[in-house]
Amino acid sequence: LSILARWGVYAISHNTWIHRIVEVGVRQLVHTSITPNQITTLRLTTGVGAAMMYSIGLEFWTYIGSVVFVISIFLDRADGILARLRGSTSLWGHNYDLISDSISNSLTLIGIGIGLRNSALDIWAIPIGVIAGISISAVLWLVMRAESENGIRSAELEGRAGFDPDDAMVLVPLAMVLDWGTYLIIAAAIGSTLFTIVFFWKFREFLFRK
Numbered sequence: 404l405s406i407l408a409r410w411g412v413y414a415i416s417h418n419t420w421i422h423r424i425v426e427v428g429v430r431q432l433v434h435t436s437i438t439p440n441q442i443t444t445l446r447l448t449t450g451v452g453a454a455m456m457y458s459i460g461l462e463f464w465t466y467i468g469s470v471v472f473v474i475s476i477f478l479d480r481a482d483g484i485l486a487r488l489r490g491s492t493s494l495w496g497h498n499y500d501l502i503s504d505s506i507s508n509s510l511t512l513i514g515i516g517i518g519l520r521n522s523a524l525d526i527w528a529i530p531i532g533v534i535a536g537i538s539i540s541a542v543l544w545l546v547m548r549a550e551s552e553n554g555i556r557s558a559e560l561e562g563r564a565g566f567d568p569d570d571a572m573v574l575v576p577l578a579m580v581l582d583w584g585t586y587l588i589i590a591a592a593i594g595s596t597l598f599t600i601v602f603f604w605k606f607r608e609f610l611f612r613k
Contacts, residue, residue: 450507454514469576
């Protein structure tokens with residue numbers, strides 16, 4: 404058994420509620436010329452777009468950004484579903500998906516921090532958002548480092564009851580629409596930082612073994 408298997412880390416589920424919903428639409432694309440990597444690029448574009456909208460800090464753009472980010476989340480599932488339905492999964496596509504997810508999620512949190520510069524957090528919202536964003540990127544680096552040693556998806560976490568850990572990103576647009584942005588960014592900074600530390604500590608010997 405691998406080190407990660409003994410420690411109880413498995414692949415993220417591809418049978419979550421979000422995956423099931425998105426798959427209904429994706430099945431219509433199987434026999435078209437649309438590729439999984441094109442969907443990944445659209446995911447990245449909408450993720451960056453949502454981040455820019457959040458950074459404006461105005462209610463109208465917060466609502467629009469939230470809609471765009473939800474679309475981005477669905478696209479994040481769609482690329483992998485299409486690749487699996489076609490039997491065209493690849494290491495390059497998987498890594499492109501991971502990097503796109505990291506950039507989209509990291510920039511979104513940073514954008515939210517910038518947009519909250521006039522909130523109760525004042526200018527401190529910006530570094531808090533940056534901390535949250537950097538932590539998300541750090542998790543990506545750790546995952547890719549682990550996968551380089553033990554194979555694709557070896558460091559991802561298994562879902563439960565139709566949800567996987569990445570589904571927590573759905574709470575981002577919900578919190579922003581409900582005007583809970585300050586609570587969201589603080590929780591994201593603390594939670595993502597703690598997760599990075601725990602991940603690093605648990606797998607430190609495996610990640611940096613020679």
